[in-house]
Amino acid sequence: MNIKFLSVTIFLLITISKVIAVEGMWLPQLLKSLNEAEMKSLGMKITAEDIYSINAGSLKDAIVHFGGGCTAEMVSKEGLLFTNHHCGYGQIQKHSSLEKDYLKNGFWAMNHSEELTNPGLTATFIISIKDVTNEVYIGMKDGMNEAQKDSVYSSNVKRLVALETKDTHYEGFVRPFYYGNEHFLFVTETFKDVRLVGAPPTAIGKFGSDTDNWMWPRHTGDFAVFRIYAGKDNKPAEINKDNLPFIPRRSLKISLKGVSKGDFTMVYGFPGRTQEYLPSHAIDYTLNYTNPARIKVRDVRLEIIERHMLQSDMVRIQYSAKYASIANAWKKWIGENKGLKENKIIDKKRQLEAEFMRKVNNNEKYAVYKNIFQEYDKLYADLKNVQAIFDYTQEAAMGVELIRSAGKYNKLIEWSEKQNQEEFNKELEKLKKSNDAGYKDFDFETDKEVAKSLLKLFHENVPTKDQPQLFLNLIKASKNDLDKMVEKLYSSSFLVSKEKNKTILDKLNIKSIKQIKKDPIFQLYKAFMENYKLKAEKPLNEIFTKIESLNALYMKAQKELITDKKYYPDANSTLRVAYGQVNGYEPNDGTIFKHFTTLEGVMQKEDSTNYEFVVPKKLKDLYYKKDYGRYGRNDTMFVCFVASNHTTGGNSGSPVLDAEGNLIGLNFDRVWEGTMSDLNYDKNICRNVTLDVRYALFIIDKYAGAKHLIDEMELVQ
Numbered sequence: 001m002n003i004k005f006l007s008v009t010i011f012l013l014i015t016i017s018k019v020i021a022v023e024g025m026w027l028p029q030l031l032k033s034l035n036e037a038e039m040k041s042l043g044m045k046i047t048a049e050d051i052y053s054i055n056a057g058s059l060k061d062a063i064v065h066f067g068g069g070c071t072a073e074m075v076s077k078e079g080l081l082f083t084n085h086h087c088g089y090g091q092i093q094k095h096s097s098l099e100k101d102y103l104k105n106g107f108w109a110m111n112h113s114e115e116l117t118n119p120g121l122t123a124t125f126i127i128s129i130k131d132v133t134n135e136v137y138i139g140m141k142d143g144m145n146e147a148q149k150d151s152v153y154s155s156n157v158k159r160l161v162a163l164e165t166k167d168t169h170y171e172g173f174v175r176p177f178y179y180g181n182e183h184f185l186f187v188t189e190t191f192k193d194v195r196l197v198g199a200p201p202t203a204i205g206k207f208g209s210d211t212d213n214w215m216w217p218r219h220t221g222d223f224a225v226f227r228i229y230a231g232k233d234n235k236p237a238e239i240n241k242d243n244l245p246f247i248p249r250r251s252l253k254i255s256l257k258g259v260s261k262g263d264f265t266m267v268y269g270f271p272g273r274t275q276e277y278l279p280s281h282a283i284d285y286t287l288n289y290t291n292p293a294r295i296k297v298r299d300v301r302l303e304i305i306e307r308h309m310l311q312s313d314m315v316r317i318q319y320s321a322k323y324a325s326i327a328n329a330w331k332k333w334i335g336e337n338k339g340l341k342e343n344k345i346i347d348k349k350r351q352l353e354a355e356f357m358r359k360v361n362n363n364e365k366y367a368v369y370k371n372i373f374q375e376y377d378k379l380y381a382d383l384k385n386v387q388a389i390f391d392y393t394q395e396a397a398m399g400v401e402l403i404r405s406a407g408k409y410n411k412l413i414e415w416s417e418k419q420n421q422e423e424f425n426k427e428l429e430k431l432k433k434s435n436d437a438g439y440k441d442f443d444f445e446t447d448k449e450v451a452k453s454l455l456k457l458f459h460e461n462v463p464t465k466d467q468p469q470l471f472l473n474l475i476k477a478s479k480n481d482l483d484k485m486v487e488k489l490y491s492s493s494f495l496v497s498k499e500k501n502k503t504i505l506d507k508l509n510i511k512s513i514k515q516i517k518k519d520p521i522f523q524l525y526k527a528f529m530e531n532y533k534l535k536a537e538k539p540l541n542e543i544f545t546k547i548e549s550l551n552a553l554y555m556k557a558q559k560e561l562i563t564d565k566k567y568y569p570d571a572n573s574t575l576r577v578a579y580g581q582v583n584g585y586e587p588n589d590g591t592i593f594k595h596f597t598t599l600e601g602v603m604q605k606e607d608s609t610n611y612e613f614v615v616p617k618k619l620k621d622l623y624y625k626k627d628y629g630r631y632g633r634n635d636t637m638f639v640c641f642v643a644s645n646h647t648t649g650g651n652s653g654s655p656v657l658d659a660e661g662n663l664i665g666l667n668f669d670r671v672w673e674g675t676m677s678d679l680n681y682d683k684n685i686c687r688n689v690t691l692d693v694r695y696a697l698f699i700i701d702k703y704a705g706a707k708h709l710i711d712e713m714e715l716v717q
Contacts, residue, residue, distance in 0.1 A: 023646050023681045024568035025271050025576040027177075027184070028052035028060060029129045034566070039579055043264030045659045051268070051577060054128045059661055061250035063268050063575065064228075065124040065188075066653055071269030072123065072226070073655040073663065075254060076712035079228040079246035080197065081123070082696065083653035084668045085205030086324060088224035091118045092199050093321040093441075098313060103320055106201035108704045115195040115227055117239050123194050123228050125249075126575045127170055127187040132160050136174065136183045146545070160185055169235055177569040178559075179277075179552040186574060191246060193229035193239045198706055200224075200699050201616060202320075207602065209612035210327050214335050214672045216593055218640045218689050219602045222668040223696040225709060252655060253714045254693055255662035258633060259641050261595055263582045267645040267667050267688060269654030271571035271578075274678045277555055279373065280349035281380040283679060287340045289387050291333045293461070297395040298330035300453045308446040310611070318441040332649075332675050339676030339685075348680070352562070359561045369557045375550055383543050389466045389536040396458040397528045400451040402495055405438065406525035409516050416513040424510055432505055439498035444490070452486045466535050470527035493521040571648050578651075578688075580644030585685050587673040596692070599623050599637035622702055631698035639695045642671065642687040648678050656690045662716060665690035 022042070026035055032048035039048075052060045066072035070087035074080070085092075095116050096102045109115040136156045140149055161172035164187050172187045199205060204221040212218055228246040231237035259265070275282070305323050309316040340346070353373060360366040398404045408431060415424040459467065459475065459482065478485035494500045494515070504515055516522055559567055584595040603623060607613040622628070626635045647654070647667055656665040667690050670677065674686035697715075700706050 022578075022580045022644065023683060024566065025274065025571050025578050025646055025648075026568050027129065028268075028575055028577050029054075031577060035577075035579070039264070039266075042579065042581060043262075043659045044266070044579070046661045050661060051266075052129075057250050059250065059252075059268060059657070060126055060575065062248060062252050063126070063270075063655070065122075065126075065270045065573075065575075066194075066226075067121055068124075069272070069650060070652045071650065071654040071667075073268075073653075074228075074248040074251040075663065076714075077247060077251055078712050079230070079248065080251075080709065080712055081226050081228065082655075082663075082666055082693075083224055083226065084666060084691075085199060085220075085222045085224045086328075086668070087653045088196065088199060088226065089206075089324055090321045091116075091121060091196050092224065093317065094118075094437075095196065096317050098317070101313075101317065102199065103202050103317060106199055106204070106704065107196065108198045108706045109196070110706065110708070112227075112245070115197050117193065117195050119239060121194045121226075122190050122192055123226075124188050124190040127189055128164075129575070130164070130185045130187075131182070132174060132185045133182045135160055175572055175574055177572070178567070179548065179555045181552060181556055182569070184574070189236065191228045191230060191236045193237060193243050195227050195229060196224070197227050198225040198700065198704065198709065200704070203614045203616050204619065204699060204703075206324075207613070207615075208605070210331065211612050213328065214331050214669060214675055216642055216671040216687065216689060217597045217601060218669065219597050219599075219605060220640070220668070220691070221695055221699055222691050223666055223699075225700070251714070252657075252663040253661075253716050254697070255658055255660075255664050256630060256694060256697075256715055256717050257658070257664075258638060258692070258694065259582045259596070259643075259658070259664055261582055261584070263643075264579070264659040265582055265643045265645055265664070265690075266577060266579045266657045266661075267647055267651060267654045268577055268657060269575070269647075269651045269667065270573055271576050271648045272573050272650030274571040274648050276570055276679065276681065277558060277567075278349075278551070278679065279376050279554065280346050280353060281373075281376040283340060283346050283349055285380055285383060285387075286679065287337055287346070289384055290391055291337050293388070293391040294395050295330060295333050295337075296461075297392070297399060297454060297457055298326055300457065301399055301450055302327055302330060304449050304453060305446060308443065308449070312443075315443050315446060318443055319446065322441070335672045335675035336678065339673060339682075340679065343676065343680070343682060345676065345680045356558070356561055360557075366557070366561065369553070369561075372550065372554055372557065376547075379543055379547050379550070382539070383547075386536050386539050386543075388462050389532065390540060392458045392462050393528060393532045393536060396454040396461075399454050401442065401447045402451065402490070402493070402521055403525045403528065406495060406519070406522040407529070408434065409522060413513060413516060416510045419510065421510060428505065428508060432502075435498065435501055435505070439501070444496055448486060448490050451490070452483050455486065456482050466531070468524075468527035468531040470523060471531075474524070489520050489524065493519050495519065495521050571650065573650055578645040578647055580646070582641060582643045583687075584642065585671070585673075585687055587671075587685055593642070595643070596641040597639045599639055599695075602639065616703075618703060627702060628698055629702050631694040631701070637695065637698060638692045641665065641690050641692055643690065644683065644686065645688045646677065646681055646686065647688040651688070656688075663693055665693050666696065 029052050036048040052058050062074040064072040064081055066083045066087055070083055072081040072083035075082050092102050136153055138156055140152045157174045165172050170187050170189055174183055174185045176183050200221050207220045229243035230246040234247055237243055305319050309319050360369045412427045415427055474485050490496050494504045582595050584593045586592050605613050606615045628637045651667050654667040655663050656667050658664045667688050669689035671687045677686045701710050
């Protein structure tokens with residue numbers, strides 16, 4: 001990195017404006033050398049060592065990888081953690097029924113005995129991070145093919161992890177950065193007993209639902225409360241009634257001060273995936289091919305599911321978590337495409353590439369990079385040839401729940417073919433248990449209507465030569481009437497109901513496995529997957545392997561030739577720090593968004609005829625009385641705010657910290673205009689949306705009456 005250039009750049013930015021945006025998701029162990037000075041210039045009052053330290057307790061010890069896909073933070077010395085409502089939504093939904101509708105009414109445990117266990121839910125802490133770039137290549141020689149290189153790499157990784165975790169209960173993994181140009185080893189500690197403590201009703205936790213998702217201004221109380229339990233030695237343990245609340249190495253102090261425009265903020269969490277350094281070819285592929293196909297299928301799927309949810313409370317409970325998951329990515333892709341188009345990102349990438357090639361052509365030592373873009377041209381042309389079969393198999397064929405669920409029987413068939421009675425019996429018992437849970441959240445009529453529409457989309461959008469022959473035969477047998485075909489499939493499969501499934505599985509043995517193999521929906525699943533593996537998966541793997549190799553070369557080349565920028569590694573679900581300042585934005589001419597919202601805005605949006613904007617009576621009563629306790633200010637209850645932190649999926653639930661490292665909010669979204677930030681960050685419009693922690697505390701205390709939880713926390717003014 002050119003330190004002189006960086007220093008001048010920082011000075012100029014500070015001089016021009018007090019409120020600036022800072023791009024990047026930075027590795028916490030490198031903050032001292034790369035970012036600390038800049039962070040302090042923006043207002044940070046703590047040190048890089050306070051944020052990440054392996055020698056002493058630091059903020060990293062309060063940061064949790066929640067369920068493998070979100071972030072959470074420790075907020076008490078008794079194992080209490082905050083995350084987003086949408087991150088805990090699956091657990092809330094699983095505990096809900098018509099009799100105990102926690103989705104609609106919320107849930108609050110008033111003591112430890114009422115807290116609800118969640119088998120399979122994990123909470124992971126990072127113990128240490130180590131650069132092992134040189135070590136992973138030991139023994140790798142010129143002339144080795146890819147398989148040999150992979151073998152050496154895997155062997156080195158296994159050895160390095162074993163060395164770092166020896167004689168501990170810790171685990172570890174190595175993750176590549178900069179498309180494999182650097183490698184880091186992460187040592188982790190994972191807890192398996194994570195219990196639901198509290199969640200507001202959906203009318204608060206998902207207020208605005210899909211209409212407001214990815215939007216600003218926002219008024220959603222997107223938080224949930226869980227607690228980590230450990231064995232008597234305070235180490236991870238399986239779920240057990242004798243476990244005790246975990247005592248964390250660090251829990252966050254919670255600030256009641258609130259935020260002002262220009263305040264320093266920092267997001268600490270596990271961002272999932274960004275791809276900031278891709279060529280224009282990749283942006284074109286995303287914008288004009290993959291996103292449109294996926295959006296098209298989910299448009300149809302969501303309309304059907306929502307209609308059935310509105311018609312039945314049972315279906316609403318069954319499909320709430322599924323619908324939210326489907327809709328989240330769907331709306332993000334729409335916003336991403338909008339941002340990529342309006343900001344002409346393909347053109348900007350091509351300008352960068354033209355400048356890159358000028359530098360390559362002016363210096364013979366860069367000759368190795370001369371054909372990069374011609375190679376990208378060819379690879380992405382090949383990719384487009386198999387795009388339809390890839391996207392429509394994933395989104396349409398496997399978007400039908402009954403077809404997708406048929407894949408669960410593959411292992412059972414494998415053990416029967418190997419005549420392994422012991423493993424067959426184990427797998428059979430697992431299926432019986434999982435099916436009980438699966439059918440709890442399945443509605444026959446909803447899935448059948450989804451199947452009719454999605455299979456039509458597959459048939460209409462995938463070239464006939466790329467469709468499974470069995471699928472074509474079934475259509476032909478139904479005289480090209482796909483509705484009729486689906487009706488026949490759903491009337492003759494044992495998969496359609498818990499009762500039929502149980503009848504088959506209760507009597508199933510290795511000899512009678514043919515009942516599974518002959519099931520028409522299982523056969524259709526198998527036909528789709530075999531067709532996919534032959535015509536999409538194999539060529540895609542070959543193409544993506546070449547693209548990844550080319551990406552590594554292009555990444556290396558950018559860092560060598562384009563030296564007027566700082567390079568942070570793309571997000572890959574590892575611990576990162578993003579930082580910036582509280583600030584509104586101007587997405588287009590005549591539109592100016594301020595940086596915060598209040599409870600008054602909730603009341604302005606209220607619509608009792610629209611389930612997305614229903615406001616609970618108790619919340620309205622508190623509003624009209626201005627009964628906000630110590631969480632409001634001047635008769636105002638703040639709800640959300642935006643800042644310029646660079647975030648993505650996986651940052652949901654991440655703590656948003658102030659200049660002293662105190663918790664001021666929970667990150668839960670990005671603004672609509674900035675959803676393209678996974679591919680291209682724009683400092684003018686990219687904003688992360690944060691739940692003001694004071695609103696969460698207000699809901700816990702004044703709305704839910706769970707002040708005992710507040711008493712666990714350390715609140716500071």
